[in-house]
Amino acid sequence: MKQPFKRIVIAPNAFKGSLTAGEAARCIEAGLRRALKNALFMRVPVADGGEGTAAVVVEATKGKWVKRLVAGPTGRKVMARFGLTGDGRTAVIEMASASGLVLLQPDERNPLVTSTRGVGELIRAALDRGVRRMLICVGGSATNDGGMGMARALGARFLDERGRELPEGGGALGRLSRIDLSGLDPRLKAVSVEAACDVTNPLYGRDGAAYVYGPQKGATPEMVKQLDAGLRRLASVVKRDLRKDVAMTPGAGAAGGLGAGLMAFLDGRVRSGAELVLELLDFRRKLAGCDLVITGEGRLDAQTAFGKAPAVVAREARRLGVPVIAICGSVGPGAEEILKAGVGAYFSALETSLPEAELFQRAPGMLERCAEQVGRVLLVQRARLSRKGICRNEA
Numbered sequence: 001m002k003q004p005f006k007r008i009v010i011a012p013n014a015f016k017g018s019l020t021a022g023e024a025a026r027c028i029e030a031g032l033r034r035a036l037k038n039a040l041f042m043r044v045p046v047a048d049g050g051e052g053t054a055a056v057v058v059e060a061t062k063g064k065w066v067k068r069l070v071a072g073p074t075g076r077k078v079m080a081r082f083g084l085t086g087d088g089r090t091a092v093i094e095m096a097s098a099s100g101l102v103l104l105q106p107d108e109r110n111p112l113v114t115s116t117r118g119v120g121e122l123i124r125a126a127l128d129r130g131v132r133r134m135l136i137c138v139g140g141s142a143t144n145d146g147g148m149g150m151a152r153a154l155g156a157r158f159l160d161e162r163g164r165e166l167p168e169g170g171g172a173l174g175r176l177s178r179i180d181l182s183g184l185d186p187r188l189k190a191v192s193v194e195a196a197c198d199v200t201n202p203l204y205g206r207d208g209a210a211y212v213y214g215p216q217k218g219a220t221p222e223m224v225k226q227l228d229a230g231l232r233r234l235a236s237v238v239k240r241d242l243r244k245d246v247a248m249t250p251g252a253g254a255a256g257g258l259g260a261g262l263m264a265f266l267d268g269r270v271r272s273g274a275e276l277v278l279e280l281l282d283f284r285r286k287l288a289g290c291d292l293v294i295t296g297e298g299r300l301d302a303q304t305a306f307g308k309a310p311a312v313v314a315r316e317a318r319r320l321g322v323p324v325i326a327i328c329g330s331v332g333p334g335a336e337e338i339l340k341a342g343v344g345a346y347f348s349a350l351e352t353s354l355p356e357a358e359l360f361q362r363a364p365g366m367l368e369r370c371a372e373q374v375g376r377v378l379l380v381q382r383a384r385l386s387r388k389g390i391c392r393n394e395a
Helices: 021-035 053-061 117-128 148-153 170-175 186-190 209-213 221-242 254-266 273-280 283-287 309-319 335-341 356-387
Strands: 007-012 040-043 064-071 077-084 090-094 133-137 157-159 178-180 192-197 269-272 292-296 324-328 345-348
Touching: 007 021, 007 283, 021 040, 021 053, 021 292, 021 356, 053 077, 053 090, 053 133, 053 273, 064 117, 077 117, 090 117, 117 133, 117 148, 133 273, 148 157, 148 170, 148 254, 170 221, 178 221, 192 254, 192 273, 209 221, 209 254, 221 254, 254 269, 269 273, 273 283, 273 309, 283 309, 292 309, 292 356, 309 324, 309 335, 324 356, 335 345, 345 356
Parallel strands: 007 040, 007 292, 090 133, 133 192, 192 269, 292 324, 324 345
Antiparallel strands: 064 077, 077 090, 157 178
């Protein structure tokens, strides 16, 4: 009789604020090993397009990092980086590395003037490396310029009614009269561009980039109205000049409209970040022959089931009939929705309420202990089956 849970794949997302995906995977394995002493483990850290995605892909593919000095959100130079897969064919660019909110002090946040130019400069640097595919991770932006700065760094022009270049930032989009892509870097034609995204917001409107995300980037209510009007103008000119209607495409509003910009200016596609990452990691092949998958993330709640990495991991496993358990940091409202995605059970590693600073220190130990208890539950289940004569082997 086949031994249950002999080969286990450990595939967590990052535990945001406390553990990277790789660190979480190591903690989970350490805990499980205390209970399941003879099991075989394969660590496959995952991501969904947010912070840490490039690190997951670089490590998994034995790739490397490329650093470049680029324009930050306000134009001040910052040292950014992107990942290259081991075969050198794919670049993974986290837009937050060049145009992220984390690069600004609170009093510098102003989406009327912040720009995605640095993202375009990273894309150009990736083109210099001869890549054939680009994965743009669009979370954590400080911008609301619809990707104008990104495209401008690659040779596009954004002109007002007098033929003058618009200044940087989303506040200028309301004066947009014409888009000229004739100077766009020709190397882009040979490259596949995909935006890794875990939101479905349209470009503009009450559910769009400015209204939903503008305030956290420093926008006042009046600024939000101006930014939204600018994105509406951008969509109109894109439709007229480029013959592309991208405004209502799910994910167009990601990263202050960068999702729409990647589609409009670089012929990019917006896709689930987790699905893209699992594809790059060849995750389905790694599941072949395994008996159990352990996934997880920092907080499990209703949002997890809507395209977050644990849900996509569970769906992939379910296709192959592999059971899934999720271990998370904490459990929030709606966490039970993850059961519909294919997770059989979920557990919280949080042992007590802790301040954030202390959580960072204690997270590894709590996660290991929780994983050990999950392993012991599996042993109890094995013993129950053994008594019924279903399983005789030791775990």
